[in-house]
Amino acid sequence: MRKYLHVINVGIQNTLVYRVNFLFRATFGLIPLIATIYLWRAIFGSKEGDYVAGYTLASMISYYLIVTIVDALTAVAEDDWQIAAEIREGTISQFILKPIDFLWYRLCLFVSGRIIYTAVAIVPVGLFIFLMREYLVAPPSLEIFGCFLLSLMMTALLQFFLAYTMALLAFWVLEVSTFIFILYAVEYLVGGHLFPLDILPPAITNVLSYTPFPYQLFFPVSVYLGQATGDALWRGLMIQAAWTLFAYLLARFVWSRGIRKYSAFGG
Amino acid sequence: MNRYFSIYAMLWRNSVVREMSFKTNFILWIFVELLWFGLQITFFSVIYMHTDRIADWTKWQVVMLIGGAHFIQQMFQAFFLVNCTQLSELIRTGKMDFMLLLPVNTRFLISLRQVDLGAFVNAASAAAVMFYAGKQLQLTPTAGQISGFLLLCVASILIHYSLMFLLATISFWTVRAQGIIWGYYNLFNIARMPESAFPAGIFKTIFKFALPMLLVANVPVKLLTEKLASPWEMLFLVIMSVGCFVVSELAWRFSVRRYTSASS
Numbered sequence: 001m002r003k004y005l006h007v008i009n010v011g012i013q014n015t016l017v018y019r020v021n022f023l024f025r026a027t028f029g030l031i032p033l034i035a036t037i038y039l040w041r042a043i044f045g046s047k048e049g050d051y052v053a054g055y056t057l058a059s060m061i062s063y064y065l066i067v068t069i070v071d072a073l074t075a076v077a078e079d080d081w082q083i084a085a086e087i088r089e090g091t092i093s094q095f096i097l098k099p100i101d102f103l104w105y106r107l108c109l110f111v112s113g114r115i116i117y118t119a120v121a122i123v124p125v126g127l128f129i130f131l132m133r134e135y136l137v138a139p140p141s142l143e144i145f146g147c148f149l150l151s152l153m154m155t156a157l158l159q160f161f162l163a164y165t166m167a168l169l170a171f172w173v174l175e176v177s178t179f180i181f182i183l184y185a186v187e188y189l190v191g192g193h194l195f196p197l198d199i200l201p202p203a204i205t206n207v208l209s210y211t212p213f214p215y216q217l218f219f220p221v222s223v224y225l226g227q228a229t230g231d232a233l234w235r236g237l238m239i240q241a242a243w244t245l246f247a248y249l250l251a252r253f254v255w256s257r258g259i260r261k262y263s264a265f266g267g
Numbered sequence: 268m269n270r271y272f273s274i275y276a277m278l279w280r281n282s283v284v285r286e287m288s289f290k291t292n293f294i295l296w297i298f299v300e301l302l303w304f305g306l307q308i309t310f311f312s313v314i315y316m317h318t319d320r321i322a323d324w325t326k327w328q329v330v331m332l333i334g335g336a337h338f339i340q341q342m343f344q345a346f347f348l349v350n351c352t353q354l355s356e357l358i359r360t361g362k363m364d365f366m367l368l369l370p371v372n373t374r375f376l377i378s379l380r381q382v383d384l385g386a387f388v389n390a391a392s393a394a395a396v397m398f399y400a401g402k403q404l405q406l407t408p409t410a411g412q413i414s415g416f417l418l419l420c421v422a423s424i425l426i427h428y429s430l431m432f433l434l435a436t437i438s439f440w441t442v443r444a445q446g447i448i449w450g451y452y453n454l455f456n457i458a459r460m461p462e463s464a465f466p467a468g469i470f471k472t473i474f475k476f477a478l479p480m481l482l483v484a485n486v487p488v489k490l491l492t493e494k495l496a497s498p499w500e501m502l503f504l505v506i507m508s509v510g511c512f513v514v515s516e517l518a519w520r521f522s523v524r525r526y527t528s529a530s531s
Contacts, residue, residue: 035456046321178299189309
């Protein structure tokens, strides 16, 4: 256990190098967010009545604010590229020899990366949310907030395991970035980045709820906003847990197959 | 002038050879771009399931706008994007020395070294979407409108290129400029939104008069869909493109003077 804490510590120090990069990423990332909020304002403005697809303007803006927070806390940033590069360049060999588990090692680095990213992003994102504070609603109850935290943790793990598995494709193909970008695109659309998934026709939302994608972003946000309650909440948490476990097992399986295929580059 | 054409033809040949040696990758990247393009259209289609207009834009007008923005972005990508992103690498590794020594205009060489052929395929897909949206809108553009549209696209591509190049010259001061350059991708997101959806304010002022993202796709598409309030909008876009280019050229000259090679 101690060695993994050490990895987190080293990871934090290494990631500090990227702090300016993170700052730019977080700040530039606000521009499309602001634009999307304006877009919804225009849509609500040109319509009669207060509701569009069950949302008021205020609840729509809250949705995007919580999305930004959840995304900062759980999104995979550089990890997948780094893992793919380690496999491609053969530096992964040292981890096969060391008494350290590569998956836990990378998970520790992911955690330290998120800690630094959040610490840096808190300046621009915090300022932005402060300006929009009237839309930042509190979760309806403490229990709901607890469920949100649980769901948030599973989201982070799910994100990481999937990204890790994608990066392991580097054992078989030279260039994994296209595959990573394809997965990003799918997550962006049906994960809830662009719009809340429940404005889609109910049949589609229902089908999506069995796929892993909503649990990468949309689900924890809807828990926080108190939209998933009672049975739907428990069902969602169960499905999320199942997908997280599945992604973990998949990551382990792909690793064990990949390592058999692996012949160290230059070695 | 002739010399520059033959150099450019040579650079094209090189790019074709390079792309063709990684065929699968070439096709996969086209697929990735298509996917992102489809995703943008899906986003607006979902919105239009709940409303029939955003500000004064109807569904197919917005599809036309997304197509136009994508067309301009892809043409920019075809000629300039890779080259702009590689500038910081040239400086970091000191390969810039070599570029400066060649007996051609350095900016010409750096800006046009590589051609991204896949982007032409994606530009064609954007044009196809625009054509389809035009049919839905029952537009019958005149030859004048189409050539005007293409000329405005050139101005818009020049704006993208000048701003991106300007950002890239920051690498003369700090080597870690990569993040700034990729941040530009976020600006493409605004280009495909209807300008009239934004209320007057700081945001709109910045993205109209400083980084004219709200104009680059809006003005050309408004010409095609006959939404222009006055011809001055077109003139303004052209003036902005010249202005951006001049600023980037001044910054470039100023920066090159500051260049000290990586190893010395």
